[in-house]
Structures are given as structure tokens and as C-alpha cells.
Amino acid sequence: MLAGFVLLLMTPAGSCDPGRARQSEVQAASMIQASAAKPKKKKSKAGFTKAQYKKHVKKLKKTVPEGFTVLLQEPFVVIGDEHPATVKKRSKSTVKWTVDRLKEDFFSKDPKHIIDIWLFKDDASYMKHAKEIFGDVPDTPYGYYSEEHRALVMNIATGGGTLVHEIVHPFMDSNFPACPPWFNEGLGSLYEQCMDSDGHIWGLTNWRLAGLQEAVQNDEVPSFKKLTSMDENQFYNEDKGTNYSQSRYLLLYLQEKGLLVDYYHAFRENADEDPDGYETLEKTLGVDDMAAFKVKWESWVLALTFP
Numbered sequence: 505m506l507a508g509f510v511l512l513l514m515t516p517a518g519s520c521d522p523g524r525a526r527q528s529e530v531q532a533a534s535m536i537q538a539s540a541a542k543p544k545k546k547k548s549k550a551g552f553t554k555a556q557y558k559k560h561v562k563k564l565k566k567t568v569p570e571g572f573t574v575l576l577q578e579p580f581v582v583i584g585d586e587h588p589a590t591v592k593k594r595s596k597s598t599v600k601w602t603v604d605r606l607k608e609d610f611f612s613k614d615p616k617h618i619i620d621i622w623l624f625k626d627d628a629s630y631m632k633h634a635k636e637i638f639g640d641v642p643d644t645p646y647g648y649y650s651e652e653h654r655a656l657v658m659n660i661a662t663g664g665g666t667l668v669h670e671i672v673h674p675f676m677d678s679n680f681p682a683c684p685p686w687f688n689e690g691l692g693s694l695y696e697q698c699m700d701s702d703g704h705i706w707g708l709t710n711w712r713l714a715g716l717q718e719a720v721q722n723d724e725v726p727s728f729k730k731l732t733s734m735d736e737n738q739f740y741n742e743d744k745g746t747n748y749s750q751s752r753y754l755l756l757y758l759q760e761k762g763l764l765v766d767y768y769h770a771f772r773e774n775a776d777e778d779p780d781g782y783e784t785l786e787k788t789l790g791v792d793d794m795a796a797f798k799v800k801w802e803s804w805v806l807a808l809t810f811p
């Protein structure tokens with residue numbers, strides 16, 4: 505479910521390096537008070553034992569080419585061919601940073617499997633090793649998730665945005681397996697451009713805005729009823745170009761209103777009765793006329809800026 509749409513994960517180089525975002529994008533999100541506060545530690549349910557990690561790493565090392573650094577960054581393993589200090593820094597400042605904050609607000613369970621995060625230093629390394637290690641010819645220059653190999657395969661030279669996006673999916677899969685694609689991709693893409701806000705992950709406007717604004721102006725954005733009811737085939741294969749961005753900017757709206765985290769938990773808890781999250785969305789927003797809400801949301805979207 506995660507491998508077929510990697511072309512849509514395009515991210516301009518350098519976006520969503522959380523540390524960088526904090527420095528450069530505070531103005532773009534003036535309502536946010538950035539802070540270096542660390543989130544509280546929470547124990548993950550269904551975590552793996554030390555012995556399981558050890559066994560996994562031992563087996564993994566047989567496939568890791570020479571010159572790569574292998575680091576355990578629970579619940580993932582990070583493998584990279586940049587300078588060992590750089591791999592370590594990315595492991596901490598992007599992978600751990602993201603995992604800590606996603607757990608803080610959304611996810612109590614770790615992914616079902618130990619997933620390897622391969623950080624290839626440039627396009628040449630990425631293409632070469634995707635082929636040699638996984639037998640893949642990537643159709644995206646940024647990175648992708650291989651469900652078959654339980655691996656995130658990243659060209660890390662293009663920035664950390666896609667990596668943060670992809671980290672959301674295995675957590676969603678273990679915490680909210682029935683999550684429909686609009687919310688799964690909306691949350692992943694929300695954090696392609698993000699920063700820390702008082703120990704919480706905070707999405708910012710990004711490159712997906714321009715296309716959405718154009719679609720709004722051309723009156724081409726479907727109703728939220730239609731968006732939220734899309735199955736995987738409709739969402740991924742019949743995308744008119746706005747499914748990701750409409751989802752993303754709906755979640756950004758909820759975030760700005762302080763409703764996103766509550767919405768996620770209410771959605772998950774009520775998913776048996778409301779699998780699309782549509783009724784929960786109406787309740788969370790406190791609206792009964794979603795057409796009128798869409799008009800309001802669209803004018804909010806048109807007023808956003810990026811960069």
C-alpha cells in the first residue's frame with residue numbers, strides 16, 4: 505500500500521530537516537513558539553526485545569556493503585554511507601526526533617516489524633544500492649518504502665521530508681490499521697515540512713500548496729465527503745492531483761485550530777461506526793454544513809503562503 509505512489513512524495517531538497525526548519529521557518533508560522541523542549545518519554549507497546557534487535561542487526565549486517573554505518577535507532581535500524589558522524593546525526597535529529605514526537609501525540613505501539621532505514625548519500629549510491637540490495641529500479645529520486653523488504657530506501661541528499669513522511673506509515677499501520685488513505689497520506693505529508701513546537705511535531709506549509717491553490721481557484725477540489733470516502737484505488741490511482749494536498753491542508757487546518765490530535769484519537773476510536781472519519785470530522789469541527797465549511801477552508805487555503 506505504500507510502494508505505488510512514491511512519485512508523489514517529491515520534496516524539495518532540504519525541507520523537513522527539523523533542525524533547519526526550526527531556524528528558517530519560524531517566520532512562516534508566526535503563530536508557533538518553537539522550543540527545544542524534549543517530549544516526555546513514553547514506553548511503546550509491542551516493542552522488540554534487545555535480543556530481537558540483536559538478531560535482526562546480525563542478519564542485516566550480512567547484506568550491508570562495506571563502508572556503511574549501522575545504528576540501532578529503536579524501533580528502526582538506520583544504515584548509511586555518509587560519514588559515520590553524519591549518519592549518527594541524522595539518526596538522532598531526524599529519525600529519533602520524529603519518532604519521539606509522533607509517539608508523544610499519536611502512536612502508542614511500535615511498528616509490527618523492525619524496519620531498516622537506508623540513507624544513501626547521493627543519487628548514484630541510491631540508484632546503485634536499490635538495485636544491488638533490493639533489485640529495485642526506483643521511480644522516484646527521493647526515496648520509497650519497500651514493504652517487501654521492510655525497508656525505507658532514501659536518497660538522503662534530497663532532504664529529510666520524504667523520510668519523515670514515510671516514518672508515519674509503519675506507525676499508522678500498527679496503531680490504526682483501518683486508517684483510510686486520505687488520513688494516512690495527509691498526516692505523512694503534513695510532516696514533510698515540520699518543526700518542533702514545545703516538544704510536539706508541527707506541520708508547516710510546503711510545496712504541495714501551490715497546486716492546491718490552483719485547484720481551489722479552478723473549483724476542482726472534491727468535497728470532503730468524496731475525499732474521505734476514497735478507497736486506496738481511488739485515492740492513489742484516480743488522483744486528480746489534489747488528494748494528497750487536500751488531505752494535508754485539511755489536517756494543517758485542524759492543527760492550526762488545535763484539533764488535530766483530538767481528531768485522530770476520536771477518529772480511531774469511532775472507526776467502527778465511522779470508518780471514513782467524516783462524521784467525526786463534522787463533530788470535531790462543530791459544523792453540520794460541510795459545503796459551507798469547504799468554502800471557508802478554501803479561502804483559508806488561498807491565504808496561506810509558501811515559502
Ligand SMILES: [Zn+2]
Nearest residue numbers: 669673689692
Ligand atoms: Zn505516504
